[in-house]
Amino acid sequence: MASPLHRSELLDDRSLTGKAFCDAYGRVVEAWLRALWDDAVASAPGGGAGMALVAIGGQGRDELCPQSDLDLLLLTARGVDASAVADGLWYPIWDEGLKLGHSVRSVRDTLALAADDLETATSLLSARHLAGDADLTGELAEKARLNWQRKGRRWLEVLSKAVEQRHLAHGEVAFDLEPDLKEGRGGLRDVHALGWARAAGADIDERVLAELRGHHDDLLAVRVELHRASGRPGDTLTLADQDEIAPRLGDVDADALMSRVAVDGGAIAWTSDESWHEIRTNLEASRFGRFRRDRPIEGDLVLRDGRIALPDETAPVYDASAVLRVAVAAARVPTRISIPTLQALQAAPDLGDPWPDEARELFVQLLESGSAAIPVVEALDRWGLWVRLVPEWEPTRSRIQRNVLHRFTVDRHLLEAASEASRLGARTRRDLLEMAALLHDIGKGYPGDHSEVGEELATTICSRMGFDPADVAMVAHAVRHHLLLPDVATRRDLDDPATIELVARTVQTPERLALLRAVSEADGLATGPLAWSEWKAQLVDQLANRTSKLLNGDRVDEVVSDPFPTEAQRELLGKGGVQIQAEDDAITVVCPDRPGVFHRVAGVLALHGLDVISAAIHSEDGMALDEFRVDAGPSGIIQWDRVGEDVVKVLEGRLAIQARLDERIRTHRGRRRPGIHQLGHAVRFDNDASADATVLEIVGADSIGLLYRLTRALTDLDVDVRTAKIHTMGADVVDAFYVVSSGGAKIVDEAHQDEIRRALLHALEPIA
Template identity: 30%
Template sequence: MNKVPDSLHGRRSIIDRRQVADALNDQLAGLPDTTARREAIVAALRAALAVGREEVSRRLAANPTRGRDAVTSQAFLMDQIIRILFDATIAWLYPISNPTASERLTLIAVGGYGRGEMAPYSDVDIGFITPYKPTEWTEQVIESMLYALWDLGLKVGHSSRSIDETMRMARADLTIRTALLEARFIWGDRTVYEECVRRFDKDVMQGTARTFVAEKLAERDARHKQMGDSRYVVEPNVKEGKGGLRDLHTLFWIGKYVHRVRSVAELVDVGLLTRAELSQFQRAENFLWAVRCHMHELSKRAEDRLTFDLQLEVARRMGFTEKRGRSSVERFMHLYFLMAKTVGDLTGVFLAHLDDAMAKKGRRYIPAMFTRPKKLDGFVLDRGRISIPDDSFFREKPARMIEIFALADKHDLQIHPNTMRALNRDAVLIDRAVREDPQANALFMSVLTSPRDPEKVLRWMNEAGTFGRFVPDFGRVVAQMQFDMYHHYTVDEHTIRAIGLLAKIEKGEFKDDHPLATAIIAKILSRRVLYVSVLLHDIAKGRGGDHSLLGAQVAEKLCPRLGMSAAETETVAWLVKYHLLMSATAFKRDLADYKTILDFAEVVQSPERLRLLVLLTIVDIRAVGPGVWNSWKRQLLTELYDAAEEVIRPGHKQRGRQERIAAKREALSQRLGIDAKAFEKLVKRFPDSYWIAEPDHILEKNARHLLAAGRSDLSIDAQPDPERGATLVTVYAADHPGLFYRLAGAIHLAGGNIIDARIHTLRDGTALDNFLVQDPFGGRFDGPEQIARIKTYIEDALLNRQTLMAKLDQRPLPRTRAEAFEVVPQVLIDNKASNRFTVVEIAARDRPALLLSLAFALFQSKTMVHSAHVATFGERAVDTFYLTDLLGGKLESKTRLATLERRLIEAATNTAGEMLDVNAFAMSS
């Protein structure tokens, strides 16, 4: 039988039930009718609930890390409220002088409330149990109590069943069975409760332990998958996520179902936890409950996702401060992830204990398929899992802590959880001698570069603490979060996922998503260089400097230890140093500007480095998190790779600019199939820069658009571009300096988000502009109503329909998650990156209409935008513009550049409404 612990101190300062009940009874005695009495009951309970919650909140503020006390106090408060309500209901609203056997009722708490745990805004999960079918009296009491609880503003999860019905439903439904497993008597007829408990044990639990365990573990796995299947997501779900409270609860449910324990402490008595593991369980649970209680209080609702804005506030509430260059929130989240890891470790050893206790001789309680290897170098098999023969095995030879993972990888074996516990315990024995042991390093490299599943085994190694001890630089990034919206995982989890992605690409599992990577990975000359560079690319994060440069220094020291040659070491260090170069070039520079390609190729220099760099870049981006990789990024990286490979390839004879233009013109002529005279008239309108900038399929679309437009002054086209995962919006119009920001404003109002723009001025003074547009979440913007809307809004913007422009100033900007972050705007102006243009790069906090604000600032500065490139990295947006002055020259004047920088900083800081003057917007042309 569960009950709220007697150790809860100062109960009466939370709520004094007798005092509240006596006062209420005195008041009710003087009220003549049921309606007045019901209102008085609710008013008295509302006041008592408010006072109690305030006291619980005060205690949490005074002891912000004592989560267990907070949830126990909250459950105690709710118990007393329900008891007072029940007594008042049957005494004053529906009194019954001589109840029959059927007119009995018991109230039980189920679920977390049944354990005596309740966060401030958790549901109140209760059950009304009757011995037989409910009578009119029991239905009246139940209905009255529920309405009163709802009037108190409580979210009530409830059921009303007879004992027979309860048993029948528990047998059929795992959720109901689990809830009843933790049923606790609150108030009412105790004999009904005791009969219910007896029947549940006899009719439901008896002989079904194996089934229950299998179902709960399957349920847990499905929940993990839904929550991202990692305990290292940077916005974790404290309740349902991997390594969260629900995982701890699952262990208790299994222990209770199998051994009938009544408390977590009793898990020690039945051999499912050791004393040390019980301490870890209670410490992790206390911490997670404290975090969840603070989240509820801050949100004023049942919020279980630890979002970025909550992380800041919870860290402050729990007393974390900046230390050794790490912010308070990073230190708080580091501890959170260590606690989540503890939960994972406890799950493993708990299930091992359960397996050992309940398995039949020679069989596993939790089955698994395995093959028996012939040679294990002293290690043994324990029902298909690799284990150690005795407790001193690792202490005798610490290098075995690396060897066991190599054997697990080689023979596709799981590691026994008891052995994982020994690894966690003995990892401190991995010292310099072990780290410099050539055999140990060779074994580690065999795991890292395994053709099987290196991600799985490296994750085990990390969970055991062995990885960080053997590679101390990696140990520094274990459980290290990156407080931004771009990275979804901690640094160690991101790195391990990237290695796993590389292995999958090598096995051909991502042919559709990564055709380029799949095609070239077989051509690389050194797999070891590639895998080690992926391991080390982020290893210097969190050190207060450029992690690329610092990481290259780590590589220069570590690679020789791993048995790599001087040439291999140099290549790894180069890859780590330049691992962001390819993405920065592809996403923030104009690939049609030939100098961009030449500058990139000058750094890369060799085909092998180019192949290695593109593979590293792809897995780095994809391992950031779900939804970060898309077809647009794939196309840009492929374009850059192809262009650079053409320059770098040995023996390459560079095609001249005019030759490339002539080749594109010839290809376009064949595609269009129009007569030579009409074709010549069309293509004379295009400047040479246009032919270089656009790929063949865009040239064809633009040509057909112009032919269809005829003599029209304005023509707008929008077509889905599945290859890029976006919609190509083409606008043909009279050119003028305000054109770009007008188009940006119209596309924003239509609900689109510009991810790339190429602006072309034709030889007859007209403009042909191509925009790639997605929705604000990076999805496709190609619904029929979206296409129609974007065309209408652009036409309205260019025809000076002032009412539309006013909407831009009036439209409220939605709050975004990015507002939790401080991003100081930065403007970089480069006159060397292009031979023809001034390249301006602006980094700022991402927000709706940012591009529009920047475009307006460029218009104010009397510049012409020739191309725009938009990249977002979580809360950071990096927008790059290729500009000239109104006469087509670079921006050279220092005064003018300073003014441009100032305006762009203001545009990045202020909202669109603050930047834009509606009248100027409407009238400029």
């Protein structure tokens, strides 16, 4: 009987990484599989004659990672019953807790399945004999290879579509914050797909695949450590995983690791895109006839074999604007740029300082192309042409943003923001909006506050491009204050005149306000769904509209005239007793005023898994009115009847809210992996942001029941909350409370502030 699989020592050997680990791990696993085979066939009828054990797919490629499935085919000659051998193989594998992709088929049945199934067909291209009848394995491998070649054109079409769909579904290795190392664009699967395409007859030089081998093996090494560190299958490199994996592979930190991943992913993606463009072009040509060698596009440019090209790619380029003319043409078609043309453009003269008007206009036209401009800029950047246009871009290249709000690296985020801005141009000057969106985070590649540094860089860049000084100032101002509207809208009371006056003083003109509003949306949309939502858009619009009215001459008391409480809420106040009204994403609670109403209701909302995003408090004549707006989550459904029942119980002292919240925390603690907390705990007091209240800003790690704990701590210190704005940023929160003392005054006493700070920092600590 075969011994158990001993792999713990190998998994713990940190000296073995990447391909070396895969080779060693594969040898251990396959030696054990051969021992299982010997045991299985020893007791089987016929002794295993007419059968073979074959490694296919990733195992066939010798790329077994710690949590990879074993990809095994029990191959049989025609008419051979392999059920007994199969049981002797599969059950011991399952008993070891290994994941298994398995099948039992004859050569004929396997080839028949591979004739129409891409996954089966490609898995057989790496078929490798493990045990049994080697001639049987050889027959299968050879026929599978010949069938793949024989139907090569059809398989290339199928594979091409599969590559496109996979890229859409799995993102990009080079630019995503948490990339899919295997299936993403620029991942391991792209290297495999190029090998399959070459086997199908695509004109891919073997040297191209050899050049990718190093990048492939780098990503494979990261995947090995991802499986080791997480102890689970999967290929998405999360923020939490990055911190643990970096030192395992000798990187100084996660940023260094992810920079390497970005370089590897970018190189694979570039080669993959170039190769598949050629393959698709050739497929189209064979279907509809060859393209004419040169088809005039615009100016003196041509479409040559499906790519934008200079008419004579061997001639010197004397036109300094040629790079931009080629880029604009490629974005408009859209298509890729000829490699010889990119090489020729490297020798083009610089544009000078300032640029000629034509170059500036072409640059804006490129940005106006929206998403079509992104692959064009990537091509220019890969050939060193983009940084010649924008030298300040260099430090942003592949720069990781370790912030769960962001989906992309800094450079890709800027291009995505410019793309989003191209759709919002009707709201303001299109050219200025696109420039501001393109440059708003360019300061992140430099020391210092990125908004302040970005303002200086934007001034330099736009001046060099030849923009009018007034336009330069507009773009620079937008870059400096691109966070103003979303930050104020989510963290400050929009009914407070001081809030609107602050924004108006900062923007000064309606034109600047309109530009900032559009930049805010472009930035948010390009960042990700956590950064821009319907709720945030509504708040930003409300802030922008009120500020616009003030800038256009309205009085501030007229601008913030939205009543709170509303007439309907005042009717609830007049009824007395406990009144609860809930609709959509808001709940209003009326009850006799006493300390602790706010934190008790907040606790009930937390108990029902509802995240509070804003709250307002009002009291008069011994009655309290608290209004909460909540995030309903993906379903958008809130069981307000059950919530209301618990609110009544907690207000009547019939619900052990603290105990229930502690129980919920213990229950949910192990269900989710913790996020990355990027903001240190802090409590800040601002007595200038409001005329009649202290703005208390609390920053720290989010957790279940946090709002309850914070507001309970304030209640214990006789601090009254008037308004709350709750802003969640991934695993962290930035909460703002408008508070007054028990006497209704601002909190200015430093000793009192120190005690409040002490209590709130304690509330931020996770419950043991």
